[in-house]
Amino acid sequence: MAMLIDGTPGDSVSALDRGLAYGDGVFRTLRLRHGIPWMWRWQYARLRDDAARMRLPLPDEAALLDELLQLGREHASAVGKIVVTRGVGARGYSMVAATGSTRIVSVSPWAGYPAAYGEQGVNARWCELRLSAQPRLAGIKHLNRLENVLARSEWDDPAIQEGLLLDQDGWLVEGTMSNVYLLRGAQLLTPKLDCCGVNGAVRDWLTENVSSFGLEFIESRLSAADLIDAEAVFLSNSLMGIWPLARLGDKTWSPSPLLQTLRQALLQQA
């Protein structure tokens, strides 16, 4: 792995960084294809919006992109990660004394997921953990991710690729590492992320692009039963792209040609 800390090669941060002390920061994980960050426009837009909601200083777009290009140029396929924290602060929760920030950019070579996950679909399970409701943080990819850690620790069967999460009221939210979508006729339904969940870059891409495929993008309250009844279900994030859901417990879904069309279009996005 190659890493730049505030633009300088390094692999460590201050033990007083508020990213460590409080999870006071945001991050993005993204794919690099032949050294080029995939979906950069959507990734940076998400980072910008998340940082603004957290009142974090936002790194310059050109500087961030340059660092990713610099670290990724030797790899045909790689994973990049950007972490932006509120930097080193005085003791205590107040952000007033924390005027700086820390920027961590790293890139690792990555073979990618098995092609079958995207082409034939994946297996998922329901997680027992219910996500908590916090409108002030909902949608943000911040560094407080203990719920994801706990949810992901519920299974270790490698035949299960993702766990699906409900909120405390039983509404569908997302996967542990992905957004989730239902196809119902010409509707592409996805949970509202106003109380919990992470808004992914691919989700934004879908918002802008699904109408080209004759689909209406609808944010809604969705139940587990809605998901089971859907004609097709899929997951998205910036590493998997789109994964159709093939099985969830006893329920199976047949391959959806429309989903493959959508998936290929996403992969062709710069």
Next chain:
Amino acid sequence: MAMLIDGTPGDSVSALDRGLAYGDGVFRTLRLRHGIPWMWRWQYARLRDDAARMRLPLPDEAALLDELLQLGREHASAVGKIVVTRGVGARGYSMVAATGSTRIVSVSPWAGYPAAYGEQGVNARWCELRLSAQPRLAGIKHLNRLENVLARSEWDDPAIQEGLLLDQDGWLVEGTMSNVYLLRGAQLLTPKLDCCGVNGAVRDWLTENVSSFGLEFIESRLSAADLIDAEAVFLSNSLMGIWPLARLGDKTWSPSPLLQTLRQALLQQA
């Protein structure tokens, strides 16, 4: 500040530490008086319980205490902090690949809070942020503290020492950095911490000791109105000890001799 990282002098941690990536760890803040960690028995018990609930490896008690004593011996009054994370892990939320841990022990000289806060009481306000409900993490002093950061950023008036927090259903939980208690006759009432909040070491001490002062320790659902109607209200944490609440908005409370007795007893605890 003096610091030991896994027992070795240092001031930085790996940028891949899960404490930074996900807030995957726990911490304690404590006071050292003439180099001796105050309330050590209760502090370590809390750390042990929190680590167990998070399935974190627990540092050896003697080793931790030795490190605090080593760092604190030159100071008449100091603040110590212990952070234990799940260490460096592979990419992804799963804790399976993370077999290690990182232990950060630091001590800084500290003059203490103004004596008047404990003797005459402090001023508080209500925070607008409502704490989210997550039973799996409730009570644990983990590193996912963005709610505290956001709540503490709601005011910067130095005449206000603490902000009080309600949960999403409007029940009283705690202060941004303290537990909260109500006196009503012979009852010492404090919020249940089964859905959110942090269980402090002083709270445990009170659980064990208030019966000596003719008080019954009761965990309960408490409303903002219950707090306003209480004969006395106080806050606790391991740095403040006990602070009586003197004012909250328009409401004021007279000094309570019983609270001062309790406060002095706590300060005399080793």
